[in-house]
Amino acid sequence: MDRLSSFLLRHLAHVERRAVRRLAVRNGLLTMSTSIVDGHVVGRFRPAFDPSHLTGDAERDRQWVRDHLAAFLIEARQDDHGRPVLVTSVPAWPVHLARRSANEKNTDQARVAHAVRVVAEAGYKPSVKPMATLLLLAAAMEQSGVSLRDLGAVLRQPAPVFSVAVLADGFERALPQLIENTGIVPYGPYTGVAADFAFNDDLWRWVDSETRRVVLQVPAGQTNRPSRAALRGQLLRALADGTPVLAVSETHNGVPDQVDLTCDVRLTGAGIDRLLIADLLEAVYGSEAVMRHDSSIVRIDAGALTLDDLAIAIRPGRPILSSLDALAGLAALNREDKEDGNADKNAGASRRLITQSPSERRGQTSQDGGNRGDRTSSTSTSSKGKRKDSSRHKPTGAVVIQPEPDDDSSASTAHPGLRVESLTGYGAAKDWALGLKADLADYLGGELPWSDMSTKLLLSGPPGTGKTTFARALCNTLQVPLVVTSVSTWLQGEYLHDVLDRMANTFAEARTQAPCILFIDEIDGIGQRASASRPYADYWNACVNKVLELLDGAVKTDGVIVVGATNRPDQIDEAIRRSGRLETHIEIPRPDIPTLASILAHHLGSDLDAVTASDAQVGGQP
Structure with missing residues (x-):
């Protein structure tokens, strides 16, 4: 093993043990005090338990800590988005062990140091995948002639750009995981943000109870890669904010040209040997x-x-x-x-x-493209690289509902037609719909441009508050078709490209019905963008990015009104609710007593008189 690889592996073990000590301090197993030595702030750790329980044998003592104090070496439980769930107290201290006072003096410094070292070893879990990823990175540095000193100097600069191409299956995901989860890269810790259509402006972000430096991660796979124009805009914004940029590829030609031509450090490795x-x-x-x-x-x-x-x-x-x-x-x-x-x-x-891994996805995509005679492909690529859309013939799962006739005959029937005007309890949503009705008339008359209209709405509220009913009433009020779909319908596609095709084809179908309403139910099911190191993050990030792209496109498409409905607005990615997308957010509350009375009156219609008639009127006793 060469010196660089040996040093990096030792450094990885050091930062992992340091993380274990800090976790033990948070959980109450160790105590820490700080002092200044030669101008540097140094942390001094001491055990919160009596070190006399230890025998001095490293292996036996490590196993003793795992047997009796394992709860203090476990990270806090995390929610669905990878955030730690706050707990009210530290793990319960074993009753048979005496807790040591933080102010207690112990002259046997060797025993104290041994206890701290044993705790770090007991919680340290060497993982082969980060070690292999680090060895691949070290080999790429040697092959590319880049030293650690050079790498550190570039990292200190604002907005450094890195290009890493290593021919190892799984490297695209493994390197971001190594950077985020181990803290081995200096001037961190780091959190990755996928290159998408709404980049976060923060140079630092509060993640997992600590501030992390944001890194723009550029996807190399063709499935998740944004267009050249979108990627150029993201790079410009990130570099203007001083954000580092990282592009990782498992092929030597997979790094996007914008990154490859402007990178400060370019690493190329041969892969696993x-x-x-x-x-x-x-x-x-x-x-x-x-x-x-x-x-x-x-x-x-x-x-x-x-x-x-x-x-x-x-x-x-x-x-x-x-x-x-x-x-x-x-x-x-x-x-x-x-x-x-x-x-x-x-x-x-x-x-x-x-x-599947990114390389498997690319392989599957190439097989699909090479066997167009056997099955229909969503897109085809010509010899000049231009994509020809053949996906319009594929089903989207959306349902098109035509509006009820707009005449006065329904007003005299027992059950009047469903219109926004007849709804109660919708408050601001009803005002928005009536304003849209007036604007749509001006638009159809050529007096108002589509860009000046409010045509994007996010409806939220508890189940049963009538979000779908509002969409149906809006269809009748505006007298335009209603295209109904949901995120669960999109996710019925077998592969990622099928899901993305269903999303794009739904918006395309809405454009053919324009002017119309596109109603997306359960829009919270699309989720939120996650760090690229999270499991399956590339899948869900691609779905969110596609929604962002389509909503941006819908802004520029006259005649498409987009209404999203959700029971959990807090689960929707913030970028979906930004200006130009579903920026108008209206919450529909549960109906109160007067509203319930109005709803019953609407549905009962002319039968209301019979229900509310007195007993005398129906032959009862006065």
Whole structure:
């Protein structure tokens, strides 16, 4: 193992143990005081438990801490968006252990240092995937002639741009995870923001009870990559704010041209080879074990392995021979899958794209494009690279409802027609609809441009408050078709490109019905953009980004009124509610007593007189 790889692995273990000590302080297992040494602020840790429980044997003491104090080494529970759930108190202290006072003096400093070291070791969980990712990064730095000093100097600058291309399956997701989750990169910690259509203006963000430096992560995969114009705008905005930019690719031509031409650091690596496997095994098992089995390492088909293969085959505590056998078997399986194209296609058809890696998604997309004669593709690419839309013939799942005739005959019937004018309890939503009705008349008469109208609305409220009823009434009041869809309908697509096609085709169908209303139910189901290191973040970020793109496009399309409905407005991405999109947000409350009476009167119609008639009128006793 070379000096750079060895240093980076030691540094990774150091920052991981430091994170364990800080977690132990938050949970009350350790105490910390600060002092200034040679102008540097230094933290001094002390155990909150009596260190006399320890024997001095590192292995036995580490196991003792895990057996008795494991609750103090666990991170706080997280919600669906990766944020820690606040707890009211620290874990319960074991009754059979004496808690040590923070002010208690202990002259045996060696025992105190041993106790702190044992706590850090007990909570430290070496993970093979970050180690392998770091080794790949070190190899790319060596190959590209970039030193740690150079890398640190660029990181200190405002708005640095990095391009990293390493030929290892899974590297696109693994590197952002390494940067965010380990704190190994200086001048952090960092949180990644995907390159999308509404970039956050904050240079620093409050995440997981700490401030993190925002990094703009540019997707390299063709599925999630924004258009050139959109990416240029995001880069301009990020660099103007001083935000770092990172583009990671698993191919040498996958980095977008805007990043590749303007980057400050360009790293290129060859990927997984036998030398990397040997270094990884040395970090886990030691150099002597690797030397004893070097002949077995040489026989491994390293080029067929992925980062996930390394993580599931090599595990601390597992015999090295078992790891070697697993690596050889996984490499053989991967090689067979690549050689057997038909088997790979059939196996891929049974898996949803959400569980595939970026390289698998690109492979699936290329197969779809290469077999257009066997099945209909949503888009096709000509020899000149122009995309021809053939997706308009694919079903979208949307339902088109025509308005009821606008005449006065319904006013005399037992049940009057559903109109916004006859609704009660809608407050600001009713005012918005009536104002839109007047504006639409002026627009159709050529007196008002579409851009001056308020045509985007987000309706929220508890279930049963009539959000869908409002959309149906709006259709009758405006006398325009109502195109009804929902996020769950979009997500019925089998693969990601099917989902995105359904979304785009729904908006296209609405444009063909213009002027019309596009009603999107359960819009909170699209979720919020997450850090690129989160599981399946690229899938959900692509869905949110597509909605943002379509809403922007709808602003420039005359005749499309977009109404979104949700029970949980707090679960909607902030960018969806910004200016130009669903910027008008109206909450429909639960009806009060007078409103309930009006609703009953509306539905009963002429039967109301019979219901409210006195007993004398129907033959009862006065």
